[in-house]
Amino acid sequence: MATTGTPGNITQAHSTGTKGGIGESTLRPDGTLKVTGEFAYSSDMWHEDMLWGHTLRSTVAHAEIRSIDTSEALATSGVYAVLTYDDLPAAMKNYGLEIKDTPVLAHGKVRHHGEPVALVAADHPETARRAAAKIRIDYVDLPVVTDEVSATAPGAPLVHENRDDHHMAHAPHPNIVHRQPIVRGDANAAAARADVIVSGEYVFGMQDQAFLGPESGLAVPAEDGGVDLYIATQWLHSDLGQIAPVLGLPEEKIRMTLAGVGGAFGGREDLSMQIHACLLALRTGKPVKIVYNRFESFFGHVHRHPAKLWYEHGATRDGRLTHMRCRIVLDGGAYASASPAVVGNASSLAVGPYVIDDVDIEALALYTNNPPCGAMRGFGAVQACFAYEAQMDKLAAKLDMDPVELRRLNAMEQGSVLPTGQVVDSPAPVAELLRRVKAMPMPPEQQWVTTEGADVRALPGGLSNTTHGEGVVRGVGYAVGLKNVGFSEGFDDYSTARVRLEVLAGQPVVTVHTAMAEVGQGGVTVHAQIARTELGVTQVTIHPADTQVGSAGSTSASRQTYVTGGAVKNACEAVREKALELGRVRFGTYHPAWATAELLLEGGKVVTDGGEVLANLADVLGTDAIDLELEWRHRPTEPFHPHTGQGNGHVQYSFAAHRAVVEVDTELGLVKVVELACAQDVGKALNPLSVLGQIQGGTTQGLGVAVMEEILVDPKTAKVRNPSFTDYLIPTILDTPTIPVDVLELADEHAPYGLRGIGEAPTLSSTPAVLSAIRAATGLELNRTPVRPEHLTGTSPTS
């Protein structure tokens, strides 16, 4: 005990709590640095005597590498190192999130366009680029597989000749990464009871995360033979576990610190330049920085799986769904990445937020020579939602019912059973969200009309001045979606938080240290709010995220506020108990309430639940610091049965509904999304301002894939045709409408504070809502996303 004494000079009664706790729209702690340009993103890192790394990537999709000649590149003035597969230092030469099938540098063959083949370190980025261009590679082209037919045809080339991963056992073909059937009830018998049946085939294009901050980082060789890596990622410890075996170093010799992350959306779950920068730094003995430009970024990360989906729904005359059958084929590209988990999501969420007792579902992911696909916001649930919501509209039309009414009639609710047999044991306000989004005020008709005439900026075609309103028709569409929160299928989904409470300059101060990747979502804001709420201390410092503390898991699957937030809450509670113990020892003899009352920490004081102030927290702590690191887990899940798909695979669900209002210039096939309203249940809004930001941002990404976003891959050569922001379009402020949001807070009793993961759900339903509205405006079937002008003007059948 460093100090003893009386509780000090306390006169006032119960404080009114601590400012900046949960439920408030507290501002970001990194906001000022970000608006002044001082926030250090991974591409801003700089070190004295630093070199620049560059990656040479394959110009072909599938080829045998006969030889690589690096001599001319090495002889270039200013070049310090040129590395190929032969220079890899350890026996392990591949990495991967689950299946270690991705080569650090291509060996023997390349399997997709843009695969890394060689690395260069030089004293100027342009020197590195020019030297890389001097590397001679002798390729012998191999035939490409690009879709299900070519990948599974007899004699089809195998993307991976010698697979030995554990998904092989249930994959019907070596070019199928993973397959998950889900069978419940008897879809055949139920189909016989249907009065109407609708079916459709849907195509979902390849979407890119298009985070703005390019892949980048700085590796600094250390005196102990290890390396310090400053990096933008979504999960430091997952990276570390993949980097160490390839470098042949123990994990403790690789110290990783999160550098500023310019968005992620799933695209930073896989490694990009991490190992490359470390290899170059260790070889040259100098710090090496790698920054991708946008062209390289399109090759440097996985994309959202493009998909082909076949769906059949039946219903009785009064609109009750009888059965659903579907088959979802996801293109995983050349390497597995997160494909197995994406298949698990696509299959288990394939039915959407509806009650259907009799289902027959199959989802699978292919290995092809297309660009590798993996995690992106919505993760397998997005593609399914696009199809089942199109089906709902089709069914409503056939039954001559209101499409929202049909959805509400079949909406799942608390207690419903999913196709996996899992019972939904928290609020599932699907019908309520639909009611709310429908009840929101509509934007005015002919919103482009001003007192001066038509404001062309508000019309389809915008500033291009393609119309003044003639030929423009309006449509309204609805959609709702179901997304899981957190990692599923038995994954040990834990997080770690270290919380330190001490007195500095006479005031109690909290430091929260986790390895959570802040990628823009606002986790750092929320952690400070949780600490203030639990410890009653205003001043909270968020320690930089690094590998000096236990894993926080990934910033993905809408899980960080839930899981790492839960860990911070848990650690704070343990610290609070310690502080109160300390108080009892020091001051317990002065006031009986220390032993008898329920005690809280509020406003820097120890108070009883009756509001009596017992002590200043600063006096309780004195010169002692309480410092605890704890792991926290949500309740466990289990794998889906490989043949029936049964199992309690998910921990929590997230729901959002959208209403889209569009105007279409039917002559030119141009679309203006006028408004995209959203209603979402967030369980508990820990930071209402951030909640809106997530919902509006997710909605906009869904809008993007509805009308413009697609990576185009040549079906003959498997080469990417549009790796730039000139040709891959993401919504600008002119393309993005007003996004009014109605937030519902129905607590999930199983989650910390009742919260619900929010980041992904709005990405699901926004795409089908826009498609539904365009169909309503044009009367066209439109079974493909994104919708392009040629689909609206009848100049192209579907794609």
Added chain:
Amino acid sequence: MRVNFTVNGRKQEADDVWEGESLLYVLRERMGLPGSKNACEQGECGSCTVRLDGVPVCSCLVAAGQAEGREIVTVEGLADYAKHRDDEHPGGGCAGGGCGTSLDAAKRWQAMPHDSQSGEQGTELSPIQQAFIDAGAVQCGFCTPGLLVAADEMLEHTPSPTDADIREALSGNLCRCTGYEKILDAVRLAAARQDEVV
């Protein structure tokens, strides 16, 4: 080659600049001003927007040599720049619109000294910077510097913008996180606060 220019009110020279280097590269890697961002390096995303003699440009598309003898304002100098403008035109902007900053005015402008080593806050935030924080317009923040420079310039010309004006002015700046709604809120907020001053 050597390039002489003025950045955020200070005379600077950059030596050994390779002819193909962009102004963005020189600012970030030679001047130690990484605030202007490198998101596409082909003039599509607006993350690297700076003012060149008062005119907003994508600094990735400006060859370093083109900056010879000219005035550049980056996000790092935005607060000082806005303060100076306020001194010249209290309340910001010009009634009737279209006054902006003349080439002459841009050349006369000098930033206040700012010593980041001493830890002293050199200046307050500009109104648009503060509004971005207050409105929740910053998420990952990578687009923010470019948007701030573009929005500040727009408010200079159009102190009371309509939503359509804001959208048009910021249509060259991509944001992937926010859905733009909070960015609109921020610009409206900055414009309203500007009005209050008048």
